[in-house]
Amino acid sequence: MKTNKNTVILALTSSAMALPAYSNNTISYRYSNYQEDDVPEGRVVTGSNKRYDIDIHQFRLLSELSDNYKFGLDIAQETLSGASPWYTSDPDNDGNPDLVMSSASIKDERTDVNISGTYINDKTNYTLTLGSSTEDDYQAQSAGIDIAKNFRNRTLDSINAGLSLSADTIDPTNSIFLNQDRLTEEAEKDSLSLYLGAGWIINKLSTIRSTLSYTKLEGYLTDPYKFLDRRPNIKTQWAWTVKYRYFLTKLSTALQTNYRYYTDDWGVDSHTLETSLYTNISESLKFIPSFRFYEQTAADFYRLPGNTDGIFYSDDSRLSNFYAFSGGLTIKVKTDSITYVISGERYVSDGNEHQGLVNYNTFTIGIDYSF
Amino acid sequence: MQNTILSLIIIIILGACTPVKPWQRGTLAKEEMSWSYDPLQDALKTHITFSKEGSSGGGGSAGGGCGCN
Numbered sequence: 001m002k003t004n005k006n007t008v009i010l011a012l013t014s015s016a017m018a019l020p021a022y023s024n025n026t027i028s029y030r031y032s033n034y035q036e037d038d039v040p041e042g043r044v045v046t047g048s049n050k051r052y053d054i055d056i057h058q059f060r061l062l063s064e065l066s067d068n069y070k071f072g073l074d075i076a077q078e079t080l081s082g083a084s085p086w087y088t089s090d091p092d093n094d095g096n097p098d099l100v101m102s103s104a105s106i107k108d109e110r111t112d113v114n115i116s117g118t119y120i121n122d123k124t125n126y127t128l129t130l131g132s133s134t135e136d137d138y139q140a141q142s143a144g145i146d147i148a149k150n151f152r153n154r155t156l157d158s159i160n161a162g163l164s165l166s167a168d169t170i171d172p173t174n175s176i177f178l179n180q181d182r183l184t185e186e187a188e189k190d191s192l193s194l195y196l197g198a199g200w201i202i203n204k205l206s207t208i209r210s211t212l213s214y215t216k217l218e219g220y221l222t223d224p225y226k227f228l229d230r231r232p233n234i235k236t237q238w239a240w241t242v243k244y245r246y247f248l249t250k251l252s253t254a255l256q257t258n259y260r261y262y263t264d265d266w267g268v269d270s271h272t273l274e275t276s277l278y279t280n281i282s283e284s285l286k287f288i289p290s291f292r293f294y295e296q297t298a299a300d301f302y303r304l305p306g307n308t309d310g311i312f313y314s315d316d317s318r319l320s321n322f323y324a325f326s327g328g329l330t331i332k333v334k335t336d337s338i339t340y341v342i343s344g345e346r347y348v349s350d351g352n353e354h355q356g357l358v359n360y361n362t363f364t365i366g367i368d369y370s371f
Numbered sequence: 372m373q374n375t376i377l378s379l380i381i382i383i384i385l386g387a388c389t390p391v392k393p394w395q396r397g398t399l400a401k402e403e404m405s406w407s408y409d410p411l412q413d414a415l416k417t418h419i420t421f422s423k424e425g426s427s428g429g430g431g432s433a434g435g436g437c438g439c440n
Binding site: 028030032034056058060074076110112133135137138140146152153155160162166168170189191193195197200201202203204205207208209210211213215237239240241242243244245247249253254256259260261262264268270271272276278280286288294296299318319324330341343345347349358360362364366 | 373374377381384385387388389390391392393395396398399401402403404405406408409410411412414415416418419420423424425426427428429430431436437438
C-alpha cells in the first residue's frame with residue numbers, strides 16, 4: 001500500500017512539473033495598405049490630385065496572466081502620404097464645384113498605443129484601458145472603464161457598460177493650407193463617451209446584442225486644414241447598434257449582421273448595415289465575404305461654395321449627404337497555433353457632386369500566434 | 372419609422388427565445404459566432420470610417436481621437 005501511494009504521488013508530481021506555467025497568450029500582427037482613388041484631373045482647380053496612400057502596422061498582445069487577470073497591449077503605427085481637399089470652388093459657375101487641393105504631398109506618421117488590464121470576478125469582468133495617440137499635429141490621451149456581467153443560465157446572456165474620456169490637443173504644423181482663422185496656437189478638444197448594452201441568447205444557433213452609446217465633444221471641433229470651416233465647439237451624438245448572429249448548420253456558416261443608427265445635434269443622421277458570412281470551407285480554411293451599406297444626411301451648416309454666410313459653415317464632403325457601398329473578402333488559414341489572414345475591401349461613395357467623396361481600396365495580411 | 376420597425380423586430384425575436392443550457396452552447400462559443408472575428412481588422416475599419424464619414428461610435432469604448440482629415 002505504501003509503495004502504491006508513493007508511486008501515485010510521484011506520478012502526480014511529475015505530471016504537474018511537466019505542465020507549462022499558467023499562460024494563454026496570443027500575439028497578432030497586421031500590415032494594411034489604404035489607397036484612395038485620385039481625383040479626376042479636370043476637377044482640381046489647383047494642387048495635387050493624388051489622394052491618400054497609408055501604410056498601417058498593427059500589433060496586439062493578449063495574455064491571460066491567471067484565472068482572474070488578463071493583460072492587453074495594442075500598438076498601431078501609420079505612415080501617410082498624399083494630398084487633402086482644402087476647400088471647394090466653382091470657377092466655371094457650372095454648378096459642379098471642383099476641389100482646391102493641398103499641392104505638396106502631405107507626409108505624416110501616427111502612433112497609437114493602448115494598454116488594458118482586466119479583472120475577472122466570478123461572472124463579471126472589469127477592464128481599464130489607457131491610450132495615447134501621437135502624430136505631428138495631434139495628440140490624444142484617453143482612459144476608459146468597461147464592465148461586462150455574464151449570466152450563464154439565462155436567456156439574458158450579458159450586460160455591458162462603459163465610460164471613456166479623451167483629452168486631445170491640436171497644433172497644426174507649418175503649412176500654408178490652413179483654415180482662414182489660421183490657428184496659431186494649440187487648441188484642445190475633450191470628449192466623454194458612455195454606453196450600455198445587453199446580449200440575449202435566442203436559441204442554440206443564434207444570439208443578439210443591442211448597445212446604446214452617447215458621446216459629447218467639446219472644444220476646437222473645426223478642421224484646421226479646411227480653409228472655410230467654421231464648426232460649433234460642442235457636439236452631442238447618439239448611436240444605437242444591434243448585432244445578430246445565426247449559425248447555418250448545414251452550410252457550416254455563420255451569418256453576422258450589424259446595424260447602427262446614428263444621430264447628432266449637427267444634423268447628421270446615418271444608417272449603417274454590415275453583413276458577413278463566416279464560411280468554414282474546412283477545419284483550417286475560412287472564407288468570409290462581407291458587405292456594408294452606409295448613408296448619411298448632411299450637417300445643418302454644410303454648404304457648397306456660393307453661400308458661405310452664417311455663423312457656422314463647412315464644405316467638407318464628410319459632412320455632406322451621401323451613401324457608400326463596400327465589399328470585401330477575408331481568408332483565414334488556421335493551424336494548431338498559427339492563423340494566417342489575408343483580406344481586401346473596395347469602398348465606393350456617391351450621392352452628390354462633391355469631388356471630395358472618397359473611393360478607396362484596403363489590403364491586409366496578418367498572422368495570429370497562440371502559445 | 373425605420374427604427375420603430377427594427378424595435379418591433381427585436382421584440383419579436385426576443386419573444387421567441389428558448390432556454391439554452393450551458394452544455395448546449397457549443398455552437399455559440401465558436402469564433403464565427405463572436406461579436407468580432409478579427410478585432411484588429413475591426414479596429415482599422417472603425418478608424419477608417421471615423422475618418423471618412425460623419426458618424427462614429429456604437430461599438431463600445433470610444434478611445435482617443437486623431438487628426439485624421
